Amino acid sequence: LLELMENGSGCLNGSGAADSAEKAQQQQQCPAVQLSERNREAVRVIGQYLRELGLARSAEALVLEAGCPLESGAAAQFRSSVLLGDWDGAEASLASLRRALWRESSWSEIAFRLAEQRYLELLESGAHIAALCVLRGKLTPLQLSPDRLHRLSGLIMCSGPEELRQLSGWSGAAGGTRQALLDSVEQFFPPSVMLPPKRLSVLLDQAVRAQVSRCRHHNTSLSPDQLTLLADHSCQAAASVPSVCSQVLDAHQDEVHVCQFSPNGRFLATGGRDCVAIVWLVEAAANPPGAPRVRHHLTLRIGEERGGVAWLAWSPDSRLLLACAAEEATEVIVWEAETGDCIKKLKHRDEDSLTTAAWLPDSNHFVVGGNRGHFYLCSVDVGFEKAWDFIRVVALATRREDDGGTAVLAADTFARIRRYRFDTMQDETLFREDGPVMSMSISQDETLLAVCVASAGVHLWDLRLRVCRRRLHGLTHGAYLLHASIGGPNQDFVASGSHDARVCVWHRGCQAGDGAQQHLLPDKLSGHGGLVSCVSWNPRHHGMLASASDDCTVRIWLPASLAAAAQAASADGTGPGGAGFSSNGCCSSTVSKHQPPPLL
Amino acid sequence: KSPEFNASYSMGRLHIEHMGGERVFSCANCDCPLTNRQQLISTRFTGATGRAFLFNRVVNLDTSELQDRVMLTGRHMVRDVSCRKCKTKLGWVYEFATEESQQYKEGKIILERALINESEGFPDPVKD
Numbered sequence: 001l002l003e004l005m006e007n008g009s010g011c012l013n014g015s016g017a018a019d020s021a022e023k024a025q026q027q028q029q030c031p032a033v034q035l036s037e038r039n040r041e042a043v044r045v046i047g048q049y050l051r052e053l054g055l056a057r058s059a060e061a062l063v064l065e066a067g068c069p070l071e072s073g074a075a076a077q078f079r080s081s082v083l084l085g086d087w088d089g090a091e092a093s094l095a096s097l098r099r100a101l102w103r104e105s106s107w108s109e110i111a112f113r114l115a116e117q118r119y120l121e122l123l124e125s126g127a128h129i130a131a132l133c134v135l136r137g138k139l140t141p142l143q144l145s146p147d148r149l150h151r152l153s154g155l156i157m158c159s160g161p162e163e164l165r166q167l168s169g170w171s172g173a174a175g176g177t178r179q180a181l182l183d184s185v186e187q188f189f190p191p192s193v194m195l196p197p198k199r200l201s202v203l204l205d206q207a208v209r210a211q212v213s214r215c216r217h218h219n220t221s222l223s224p225d226q227l228t229l230l231a232d233h234s235c236q237a238a239a240s241v242p243s244v245c246s247q248v249l250d251a252h253q254d255e256v257h258v259c260q261f262s263p264n265g266r267f268l269a270t271g272g273r274d275c276v277a278i279v280w281l282v283e284a285a286a287n288p289p290g291a292p293r294v295r296h297h298l299t300l301r302i303g304e305e306r307g308g309v310a311w312l313a314w315s316p317d318s319r320l321l322l323a324c325a326a327e328e329a330t331e332v333i334v335w336e337a338e339t340g341d342c343i344k345k346l347k348h349r350d351e352d353s354l355t356t357a358a359w360l361p362d363s364n365h366f367v368v369g370g371n372r373g374h375f376y377l378c379s380v381d382v383g384f385e386k387a388w389d390f391i392r393v394v395a396l397a398t399r400r401e402d403d404g405g406t407a408v409l410a411a412d413t414f415a416r417i418r419r420y421r422f423d424t425m426q427d428e429t430l431f432r433e434d435g436p437v438m439s440m441s442i443s444q445d446e447t448l449l450a451v452c453v454a455s456a457g458v459h460l461w462d463l464r465l466r467v468c469r470r471r472l473h474g475l476t477h478g479a480y481l482l483h484a485s486i487g488g489p490n491q492d493f494v495a496s497g498s499h500d501a502r503v504c505v506w507h508r509g510c511q512a513g514d515g516a517q518q519h520l521l522p523d524k525l526s527g528h529g530g531l532v533s534c535v536s537w538n539p540r541h542h543g544m545l546a547s548a549s550d551d552c553t554v555r556i557w558l559p560a561s562l563a564a565a566a567q568a569a570s571a572d573g574t575g576p577g578g579a580g581f582s583s584n585g586c587c588s589s590t591v592s593k594h595q596p597p598p599l600l
Numbered sequence: 601k602s603p604e605f606n607a608s609y610s611m612g613r614l615h616i617e618h619m620g621g622e623r624v625f626s627c628a629n630c631d632c633p634l635t636n637r638q639q640l641i642s643t644r645f646t647g648a649t650g651r652a653f654l655f656n657r658v659v660n661l662d663t664s665e666l667q668d669r670v671m672l673t674g675r676h677m678v679r680d681v682s683c684r685k686c687k688t689k690l691g692w693v694y695e696f697a698t699e700e701s702q703q704y705k706e707g708k709i710i711l712e713r714a715l716i717n718e719s720e721g722f723p724d725p726v727k728d
Contacts, residue, residue, distance in 0.1 A: 255613070257613055273613075326613075371616065371618045371633075373722060389722075389725065390722045390723070390724070390725045391725070392618050413617065413618040413619070413620055414620065414724065414726075416726070427726075429726065429728055436615070436617050438615050454615055454617075479614055479615060479684065480613050480615060481613055481614070481615045533613065
């Protein structure tokens with residue numbers, strides 16, 4: 001290989017033997033800098049990059065000064081021959097490169113591709129006789145795949161270059177196919193002879209992707225090639241992760257057990273032991289834009305003997321709110337959220353216990369269930385429709401399937417998460433958890449399922465791959481039900497309640513720098529005075545999080561930058577009961593703020 | 601505004617497990633599910649209120665601190681168990697038996713027959 005390198009030292013684009021002597025002289029005149037092996041590789045890669053950008057003179061100057069050719073002379077000769085269309089020259093160079101191949105057998109493949117390009121170009125320019133000669137004299141003797149040979153010989157029937165290009169999928173001599181041929185041939189040679197195509201771009205891309213995977217609060221929709229190279233990428237926590245409590249809502253008279261934002265992000269529903277479901281409006285302040293505030297809208301009552309509101313579910317069109325009761329949960333109530341009108345009170349049997357529910361995409365049908373073994377499909381129009389017997393339901397979610405139908409996902413008391421189709425009456429076990437399931441929550445794009453497992457944490461299951469993607473630890477366990485929520489523009493954030501009165505927020509995409517399996521510890525938000533049982537992300541205003549607690553309040557959390565803006569904007573501290581902002585809701589998160597380096 | 605201490609315990613908040621089974625045992629006071637017939641090991645035990653059953657696994661129980669008790673069968677270290685929902689004392693769990701012949705009881709739970717209900721459950725329809 002060394003020999004191949006020396007054959008054309010300093011020879012960049014095959015300028016021939018005549019120039020190489022001159023160049024060698026020039027080289028001797030420039031004192032060569034002593035370069036280590038790594039440095040030489042770097043120079044080669046940079047030279048390739050410059051050349052690809054079209055800065056050929058800079059590349060040449062670089063090679064001269066470093067005394068380090070980009071590739072072996074024969075390879076350079078091959079490259080320039082192909083680009084110029086000098087096929088015989090290319091063949092000759094190829095012959096001299098033959099020894100350098102990874103595998104001897106690939107030589108015929110390369111020769112075939114070379115001859116194929118030549119053949120197609122000849123056909124394109126109308127030289128059918130010459131093309132036929134190539135077919136017979138060059139392509140056939142190689143004795144490679146007869147299919148390809150057949151296809152190529154068939155192309156001779158094409159009436160013109162247009163048809164040729166169309167039929168073969170080849171973009172023509174001017175269509176960059178020569179460069180494409182070179183790129184495809186590079187893989188057969190070791191890097192010391194020919195550099196892999198676009199090597200520096202590939203390396204830079206890898207570096208940026210590695211930074212993205214380490215980004216603890218990655219929350220941007222920019223693709224890796226849009227991120228700056230000048231500083232290590234790191235999303236600012238202040239912009240994306242909730243850390244400041246911007247509002248304390250204390251309209252409830254007793255423990256709050258559920259909070260849910262509507263799918264359109266305009267409403268927040270909360271409910272708890274005081275047997276009341278409150279609907280709040282989310283208003284995005286006009287000035288400055290993007291600082292959302294929550295305002296009381298309606299108070300809806302369920303019967304006092306019902307033990308409180310156990311679950312609230314919004315219809316997908318955000319119009320209807322369904323409430324399940326905690327005890328004596330024989331009846332579920334559906335209201336219209338805007339007006340507060342009670343649309344439906346659904347009761348099937350006196351011994352029913354319906355403590356959890358989920359809506360189907362048509363915003364008319366919904367499923368309800370409980371751990372006494374009642375599992376029903378109902379609708380607002382008709383009422384009770386179908387029952388699935390003998391399943392003790394703990395949590396419900398729905399998901400659209402490829403055939404247009406909707407699958408109901410139900411977690412049961414045997415720690416199984418199963419998929420039920422009420423239209424075809426088919427069922428299937430998807431996952432088995434290794435501990436009792438407390439609750440379940442599906443992401444907005446229906447790809448991820450967050451399962452709260454007692455004494456274990458939050459497990460994230462991928463619904464397409466059907467595997468557990470993450471086990472999130474760090475929340476405090478106890479005897480009470482906790483709920484989790486998946487949010488963020490790319491379903492990147494998971495939040496859950498905790499028994500230590502704090503809200504846990506994880507970024508699920510962050511990986512440890514060394515790739516090791518590290519327990520992902522959450523950021524913890526302090527402020528509540530009691531157990532936090534439920535959390536909900538706002539699907540429209542990313543970064544806005546609501547949490548419901550035993551201290552009878554609901555807190556709204558915003559990222560620091562938004563919260564500061566919200567505080568500045570509102571002077572009159574509104575909130576039901578005049579609570580307004582709570583300044584003691586500062587975060588105790590372990591997030592360190594990353595600042596980009598200043599421009600020099 | 602802090603709520604007054606509320607002694608009632610809501611089902612919507614406590615995490616209540618359910619073991620299923622065709623014959624379900626639950627708390628006689630509040631109907632909280634506890635265990636089932638498949639977990640029953642022996643009916644020939646005696647508690648404070650009379651007959652008591654020995655079960656392999658029971659859910660939804662709170663345990664007391666460890667107690668040293670001398671019983672008919674010998675000296676044992678036990679914890680009292682009560683219903684997690686209504687806090688009624690239901691029996692005890694054996695943690696340690698001093699006599700070798702009694703060691704089979706370790707980890708198992710005694711529930712007093714008078715304090716639990718037996719009711720009809722249903723078999724698990726899932727076959728896999």
